Amino acid sequence: MLDELREEICEANRSLPDSGLVKLTWGNVSGIDRDKAIFGIKPSGIDYNALKPTDIVLVDLDGKVVDGNLNPSSDTKTHLELYKAWPEIGGITHTHSPSAASLAQLGKELPCYGTTHSDHFYGTVPICRALTAAEVEEDYEKNTGLIIVEHFSTKGIDPTQIPGVLQLHHAPFTWGKNAAKSLENSIALEMCAAMALKCWAVDSSIKPIPQHILDKHFLRKHGPDSYYGQGGD
Numbered sequence: 001m002l003d004e005l006r007e008e009i010c011e012a013n014r015s016l017p018d019s020g021l022v023k024l025t026w027g028n029v030s031g032i033d034r035d036k037a038i039f040g041i042k043p044s045g046i047d048y049n050a051l052k053p054t055d056i057v058l059v060d061l062d063g064k065v066v067d068g069n070l071n072p073s074s075d076t077k078t079h080l081e082l083y084k085a086w087p088e089i090g091g092i093t094h095t096h097s098p099s100a101a102s103l104a105q106l107g108k109e110l111p112c113y114g115t116t117h118s119d120h121f122y123g124t125v126p127i128c129r130a131l132t133a134a135e136v137e138e139d140y141e142k143n144t145g146l147i148i149v150e151h152f153s154t155k156g157i158d159p160t161q162i163p164g165v166l167q168l169h170h171a172p173f174t175w176g177k178n179a180a181k182s183l184e185n186s187i188a189l190e191m192c193a194a195m196a197l198k199c200w201a202v203d204s205s206i207k208p209i210p211q212h213i214l215d216k217h218f219l220r221k222h223g224p225d226s227y228y229g230q231g232g233d
Contacts, residue, residue, distance in 0.1 A: 002040070002067075005033050006053040009040045009091075012179040014048050016095065019187055022048075027095035028073040031179030032083050034090065037061045039083055043070035074141060081145025082175060086159050091179035093186040099193035100172040103127070107168050110193055111208045117195075118209060118217040120188040122161035126151060130168040148173065161222070164189045 012029040016022045025045055032039035040056040057068030063080050065072060073079075079092045095101075103110055110125040112118050128151035135143040148165050151157070163185045164174040172193075174185040199206050208214075220226055 002033060002036065002038065002058065003053070005031055005038075005040050006056040006058075009042070009056050009179050010051055010053040012091070012093070012183045013042045014051055015183060017048050019183070021095040021097040021186055021190055023096075027093070027097075028075055029091065029093045029179050029183055030073075030076075030079045031091040031182075032089075034087065038066060039079065041073050041076055041079060043068070044073050046070065075144075077139065077141035078145040078148075078173070081142060081149060082173070085145075085149040086175070088160050088177075089163075089175040089182075090177045091182035092173065092175045093179075093182040094171065094173045095186055095190075096171040097186065097190040097193075099197055100166060100190050101170075102197065103193050104166040104168060104171050108166075110166065110189070110196055112214055113192075113196060113199060113206060114209055115213065115217045116188070117192040118214045119221055120185055121164060121192070122158075122218040122222070123214065124208075125162060125164050125166060125189060125192075126155065126157060127166040127168055130170070144170070161218070 009029060009031045016027050021027055028042040030039050030041035038058050038060050040058050043055050043057050046055060055070055057070055057072040058066050059072060059076060060066050061084055063077065075094050082092055107127060109127045112121060112123050128148055131140065131143055131147060152159055163176055164172060166172050172189055174182050174189055176182040176185050
């Protein structure tokens, strides 16, 4: 089972360069086996094209490496905090994709302006605060995860309905039911951020999508009576 998990995570990470989301090694994807309480993540600094399933580092929910000869991603503790807080999610993607990272640097959330966005996110993708100097010093990566969780909890945001966040001065994180879905949501977030930036350049007073259209597009794909696709996706 963990061999299959490693295969899936490796494939998702190897897809990052062609997705347009990353340059150099600025991104990582993880996935979790909830029954075994073990997640796998890309090793730190390894070229995507050279990545093999056996390179994927396995980590338990205490943050201990349980299998793997390489150092896990520097973002491992962030992924860990999200997995611990949100048992519904099965995969996480973190990149510095240009448009979404631009919003993070601008300190701007991403409202839903159209149906492309509402097919993946049930409303505004939020921006969460930057870490304080003390939080960076104490444990930068762990506190990054805790701040994301805190923001969603404080604002009453359901992470299964808004599977992504922008962190001020940093970059986006997305998640989904598995590694592949988390990557899909990262691609969707980048495309929606790019469209928003183009719209703002033309008309900064653009209004969000009407609620009834947002409801229709999100719920037909993700709601209890969803009918989009062929089932099982």
